[in-house]
Amino acid sequence: MRDRLLAAEKVKAIDWRDDALYLLDQRILPSEENWIAYTSAAGIAEAIREMVVRGAPAIGISAAYAVVLAARARFAAGGDWQAAMEEDFALLADSRPTAVNLFWALNRMRERLERLREHADPLAALEAEALAIHESDREANLTMAQLGVDLIRRHQGNAQAILTHGNTGALATGGFGTALGVIRGAFIEGMVERVYVNETRPWLQGSRLTAWELASEGIPVTLNADSAAAHIMKTKGVTWVVVGADRITANGDVASKIGTYQLAVNAMHHGVRFMVVAPSSSIDMALAGGEDILLEERDGKELLEFGGKQVGAGVEAYNPVFDVTPADLIDAIVTEKGIVERPDTAKLAQLMCRKRLH
Structure with missing residues (x-):
């Protein structure tokens, strides 16, 4: 592969x-x-x-x-x-x-x-x-793609719909991609029928970057508003949500692109599996849990303007760009060192003691 x-x-x-x-x-x-x-x-x-x-x-x-x-x-x-x-x-x-x-x-x-x-x-x-x-990051991407594909195959090998959020492909890494690398690999193996991509407000990484990457490789992709994700899970046969991570704490909580947390909540409600794909360098064992992560907030102007034109006036804008998904909403964390299903502190500590698989 x-x-x-x-x-x-x-x-x-x-x-x-x-x-x-x-x-x-x-x-x-x-x-x-x-x-x-x-x-x-x-x-x-x-x-x-x-x-x-x-x-x-x-x-x-x-x-x-x-x-x-x-x-x-x-x-x-x-x-x-x-x-x-x-x-x-x-x-x-x-x-x-x-x-x-x-x-x-x-x-x-x-x-x-x-x-x-x-x-x-x-x-x-x-x-x-x-x-x-x-x-090293390029090699980690390849290993994670293979591990993620094996995980999807193990739970459901038939062609299926996958939903993703943000951009986690070649543009976001040194090589093939993290979450998008898994999706690419699953498509190559004939296990992806369609990828649903959240537009990912306010920077539109999903519509500008992820959809572009997938379409350029001939992978069937449908773009949707972030707020349509729950409806898509309910009606379009989505079996996996696959996302990346910017920081993973010792207990398995995950900081990722804003909107990831609500995807995990919706995925649990609809019986959709939730996979986080990130290199072990994203795991911060010095932080016990997600409440310890410093979450970046950006200028509210990013929400009040769209395409260079003002869409909101006379109001304050709250613009956090990351949120924290609790570990108990995550089915699996995939790294180049291996897979942790139902992550917790003990499992993450054991993972970090391993050597890379490649």
Whole structure:
């Protein structure tokens, strides 16, 4: 199956070449495909904040490359360049608060910096680490896709309808995708009849990005308003809701795109299975439960305007961009280390002690 998955790869959002990080500007997809070159950590921090790049794994990978660029600039300036880099680490950490992959990648780059051997080339070592983070995510995507497909096959192998939310494909990762990778794999195996995609307000990642990715690969896709999801579960034969995650706490609570929580509640009511697909770098064992997660809120202007035109006036707007789905609403968490069904603290701890399966 791995070869078939690789053959299906068509989209990427991150490209490291010519001493620069190139990011596909996801704010203007699918109407325009524009790559932006970044040569500084500050530029990449701004790209993360402004959602040029988005998706927890992609944010982490971009931050790792930002550290490489920061090191080059600080090293060239001379003096105590490693101490000066603390400013860059802080700037990147402050770019978006919820996705734990950002902090995981920064910590991994910091640890690599601290492990430098005497006379080693620090810039080469940091670049190799960033490349390893990128490649590791790509391999994790492939493993998760295969595990998720096996899970779907185990519970119901016939062609079926799947519902997803947000964007969790190649645009959000370093490779094939997390939740969307599972859906792609299931389609390749003949187990997907149709994918229903929530439009995912207010940034419309579902309609602009996920539907575009699926349609470009010939996967049958139907776009719907977020508020139609319960009706679709009731009337369209949906058997799985498959979503990604930006942070998973020690007890299995999941922070994901706003609207995920209500999907899980509706899925339980309608007897639809609920799968979360995320790399183990999204699991934050330092946080006991979802109430400990700092959930990002963005400018209410994103709700009060649509397509550059004002649609709300004279009112306040509440714009949280993540919510927390309790573990007891989740049927399975799929990672590159394995599957945890009916997640809890003990099962997550056991998972994190495992080695990767690939």
